[in-house]
Amino acid sequence: MLSRVAESVYWMARYLERAEDTARLISVNSHLLLDFPKATRLGWSSLVTITSSDEVFDKYYTERDEESVLSFFCGDRRYSGSIVSSLAAARENLRTTRDVMPQRIWEEVNQLFLAISHQVEAGITPRNRDAFLNRVIRSCETVNGMIEGTLSYTQVRTFLQLGRSIERADMTTRIIDVRSENLLPRTPEEMTPFETLQWVSVLKSLTGFQMYRQHVRLRVRGPDVLRFLLQDVRFPRAVACTLTQVCAELSQLPGHVRALAAAQNCLAHITSADIPLLSSEPDQLHQYIDQLQIDFLDLHDAVVDTWFTLLHEKEIVAQLAQTQTQN
Amino acid sequence: MSKVNWQNYACNGFYDELLAGPGQPRDVSRMLCEYLAQLDARELADHKTAVDVAIQMMGITFTVYTEGSMIDRAWPFDIVPRIIPLDEWQRTSAGLKQRVQALNMFIDDLYHDQKIVKDGVFPAEVLAQSVNFRPQCVGITPPHRVWAHICGSDLVRDKDGTLYVLEDNLRVPSGVSYMLENRNVTKRVLPELFATGRIQPVDDYTDQLYDMLASMSPRPGDDPQIVVLTPGIYNSAYFEHSYLAQQMGVELVEGSDLVVGEDDCVYMRTVDGLQRVDVIYRRIDDMFLDPEAFNPDSMLGVPGLMRAWRSGKVALANAPGAGVADDKVVYAFVPEIIRYYLDQEPLLPNVPSYLCMFEDDRKYVLDNLDKLVVKPANESGGYGMLIGPHSTKKERKIFADLINANPRNYMAQPTLSLSTAPTLCDEGMEPRHVDLRPFILSGGQSTYVTMGGLTRVAMTKGSLVVNSSQGGGSKDTWIVDTKRG
Numbered sequence: 001m002l003s004r005v006a007e008s009v010y011w012m013a014r015y016l017e018r019a020e021d022t023a024r025l026i027s028v029n030s031h032l033l034l035d036f037p038k039a040t041r042l043g044w045s046s047l048v049t050i051t052s053s054d055e056v057f058d059k060y061y062t063e064r065d066e067e068s069v070l071s072f073f074c075g076d077r078r079y080s081g082s083i084v085s086s087l088a089a090a091r092e093n094l095r096t097t098r099d100v101m102p103q104r105i106w107e108e109v110n111q112l113f114l115a116i117s118h119q120v121e122a123g124i125t126p127r128n129r130d131a132f133l134n135r136v137i138r139s140c141e142t143v144n145g146m147i148e149g150t151l152s153y154t155q156v157r158t159f160l161q162l163g164r165s166i167e168r169a170d171m172t173t174r175i176i177d178v179r180s181e182n183l184l185p186r187t188p189e190e191m192t193p194f195e196t197l198q199w200v201s202v203l204k205s206l207t208g209f210q211m212y213r214q215h216v217r218l219r220v221r222g223p224d225v226l227r228f229l230l231q232d233v234r235f236p237r238a239v240a241c242t243l244t245q246v247c248a249e250l251s252q253l254p255g256h257v258r259a260l261a262a263a264q265n266c267l268a269h270i271t272s273a274d275i276p277l278l279s280s281e282p283d284q285l286h287q288y289i290d291q292l293q294i295d296f297l298d299l300h301d302a303v304v305d306t307w308f309t310l311l312h313e314k315e316i317v318a319q320l321a322q323t324q325t326q327n
Numbered sequence: 328m329s330k331v332n333w334q335n336y337a338c339n340g341f342y343d344e345l346l347a348g349p350g351q352p353r354d355v356s357r358m359l360c361e362y363l364a365q366l367d368a369r370e371l372a373d374h375k376t377a378v379d380v381a382i383q384m385m386g387i388t389f390t391v392y393t394e395g396s397m398i399d400r401a402w403p404f405d406i407v408p409r410i411i412p413l414d415e416w417q418r419t420s421a422g423l424k425q426r427v428q429a430l431n432m433f434i435d436d437l438y439h440d441q442k443i444v445k446d447g448v449f450p451a452e453v454l455a456q457s458v459n460f461r462p463q464c465v466g467i468t469p470p471h472r473v474w475a476h477i478c479g480s481d482l483v484r485d486k487d488g489t490l491y492v493l494e495d496n497l498r499v500p501s502g503v504s505y506m507l508e509n510r511n512v513t514k515r516v517l518p519e520l521f522a523t524g525r526i527q528p529v530d531d532y533t534d535q536l537y538d539m540l541a542s543m544s545p546r547p548g549d550d551p552q553i554v555v556l557t558p559g560i561y562n563s564a565y566f567e568h569s570y571l572a573q574q575m576g577v578e579l580v581e582g583s584d585l586v587v588g589e590d591d592c593v594y595m596r597t598v599d600g601l602q603r604v605d606v607i608y609r610r611i612d613d614m615f616l617d618p619e620a621f622n623p624d625s626m627l628g629v630p631g632l633m634r635a636w637r638s639g640k641v642a643l644a645n646a647p648g649a650g651v652a653d654d655k656v657v658y659a660f661v662p663e664i665i666r667y668y669l670d671q672e673p674l675l676p677n678v679p680s681y682l683c684m685f686e687d688d689r690k691y692v693l694d695n696l697d698k699l700v701v702k703p704a705n706e707s708g709g710y711g712m713l714i715g716p717h718s719t720k721k722e723r724k725i726f727a728d729l730i731n732a733n734p735r736n737y738m739a740q741p742t743l744s745l746s747t748a749p750t751l752c753d754e755g756m757e758p759r760h761v762d763l764r765p766f767i768l769s770g771g772q773s774t775y776v777t778m779g780g781l782t783r784v785a786m787t788k789g790s791l792v793v794n795s796s797q798g799g800g801s802k803d804t805w806i807v808d809t810k811r812g
């Protein structure tokens with residue numbers, strides 16, 4: 001498989017996952033706010049912080065109100081992380097890799113992008129918001145289904161899974177990070193009756209509520225949710241589960257030593273997390289997640305260096321010439 | 328949009344591909360015409376919408392360069408197929424094979440002994456001024472002595488019903504993917520009409536292309552590594568490059584994916600490291616192919632590629648330098664070329680041509696600019712042409728000066744009355760001018776001609792310009808066996 005194509009496939013998967021996770025995030029936030037019309041602290045502003053997009057947001061908007069945040073995340077082409085930008089980037093990457101991807105995947109992503117661009121131009125309102133977000137999530141799920149059902153187990157699939165899993169792990173930790181900052185009690189007195197509902201929203205933004213109930217079988221509590229989202233190995237959006245998948249994918253690729261070590265390092269950090277401490281100390285949790293994101297970056301760099309840029313190519317070409325002359 | 332009534336279809340004195348006159352469908356098109364006439368206005372509009380949706384959904388696009396930016400446009404397609412009887416097509420195919428065989432012998436001769444020049448059949452001064460003659464190719468013998476492996480020839484039909492060859496595209500002809508996709512769209516929208524089994528299938532093209540490319544591999548016996556080399560996503564034919572690679576199951580590469588080793592072999596950069604490449608179907612023009620040999624500023628090509636090709640470590644299709652025969656002045660000599668190499672009479676006629684390099688011809692052209700189509704020798708895509716009857720006095724003056732300054736670079740032909748075919752327009756069913764581009768594959772052992780080809784249609788009323796870059800559309804082309812069923 002061509003390195004350039006592998007890179008495009010990898011990014012295509014990342015962008016598609018980003019679009020889906022962003023849609024989930026907005027969807028759950030919207031529902032939560034409907035239950036707490038006056039809970040301004042939870043407000044739309046936290047979405048901006050979750051995605052580390054404060055700087056670009058503040059450049060173009062003055063108010064962090066529903067309308068601004070929605071149009072920023074759904075349809076703003078100036079923000080590279082918006083749903084429409086992510087889909088545009090996914091489609092661009094897919095366009096250069098159409099020859100290796102099942103035709104129907106292209107058709108689905110192409111159609112989704114065209115439909116979304118159209119809707120965004122018409123404007124996202126509270127009334128059509130749900131339909132819009134569901135369209136995005138459902139299409140992304142459809143694509144994942146097509147990958148599952150029609151894409152052979154080749155390197156194309158490996159790089160798709162890698163991109164998707166790394167992005168998913170990243171998005172999950174972001175969601176935990178800022179949600180937790182809002183949710184963890186600074187002092188016991190600050191505990192609010194909303195706590196349970198807020199943790200439920202974290203789970204729901206990852207479509208993890210149902211699975212959590214089945215696995216944990218207790219009332220929703222901070223430490224349990226944190227343990228579930230970081231360390232569970234059965235729930236596909238839990239960080240440990242996605243990283244286990246990353247390790248399995250990596251070990252199938254040639255020359256995987258460095259990247260696999262980086263992935264195992266991430267996984268070790270997850271499994272060794274001191275959950276009781278992290279769930280009671282917001283600052284510790286924040287630092288911990290910062291460290292995790294640095295680990296993810298190392299993993300990403302290892303993938304890029306090993307398979308996309310072929311760091312040691314010149315030496316290889318020279319060696320080839322030598323072996324040829326020896327023969 | 329109103330219901331189709333063939334009685335109101337005006338042929339305006341042109342040859343129409345489907346109707347002999349108002350209300351008179353030809354034998355081959357009777358079934359189609361009856362089908363279309365029994366649709367009510369609503370059904371007709373629904374068919375048209377279904378086509379647009381299919382094309383958008385399948386992502387059939389081409390890229391145009393307009394006002395400084397690249398736009399990816401949906402492929403313009405007309406629902407009404409153009410139909411040719413099978414027996415006529417068989418005669419045409421034979422003529423195309425003859426033509427391409429002679430052209431390949433001609434190219435090979437030019438890069439070796441130049442017998443045709445020595446024998447005085449082909450003027451040395453035409454060769455001397457050819458911008459597509461590549462001195463870098465002299466003395467090279469590609470596999471099977473074939474240079475133009477993939478040829479796209481443009482055919483037009485005149486008022487009297489005769490098919491003429493208008494030009495041969497021997498460099499990087501495009502359009503075949505649209506021919507294949509047009510058929511897929513028609514099958515989705517008009518499935519009822521395929522039930523008779525009289526419409527000849529077109530879809531073995533990519534298999535034939537693969538086999539032809541594989542036959543060129545410098546490492547016979549092995550499973551050859553074939554790639555399609557594209558200039559990239561912003562090329563107008565990128566859709567096609569990607570489509571062909573996908574259909575053949577080979578890698579679509581860009582220049583930056585390839586590297587030529589010290590051993591003169593070509594390698595591609597893959598996740599598994601460097602892998603040797605045997606055959607390159609290149610869709611990059613000669614001049615951008617290898618910055619070491621040609622344009623040193625080319626960012627698209629592969630340094631050292633010519634070196635690898637010369638040493639026989641990699642095969643290129645089409646071979647560099649094949650464009651020497653893809654020249655509108657050389658075109659005028661093709662009948663002579665066929666007689667010279669094959670000792671046969673040409674089966675397909677050329678459009679009468681006047682070469683401005685010859686004094687008599689030049690004088691005739693300059694005196695009749697308002698009646699002729701003047702073409703530069705080496706432009707494609709319909710650019711840089713003068714269409715006499717539609718030109719202004721000022722334009723004719725400019726062309727007269729251009730011709731006098733560089734007579735070798737211009738040729739002229741009478742304005743043909745291009746045939747028409749019924750086309751579903753906003754106004755209803757109207758005649759529009761069409762041409763046809765079949766594709767010819769030349770391997771070592773056999774020559775293959777597509778079943779029909781790509782029919783291009785000038786969507787604007789009265790227009791003769793069919794190029795998609797200039798507002799042309801396309802139609803599915805049916806070769807129909809009238810003797811069956």
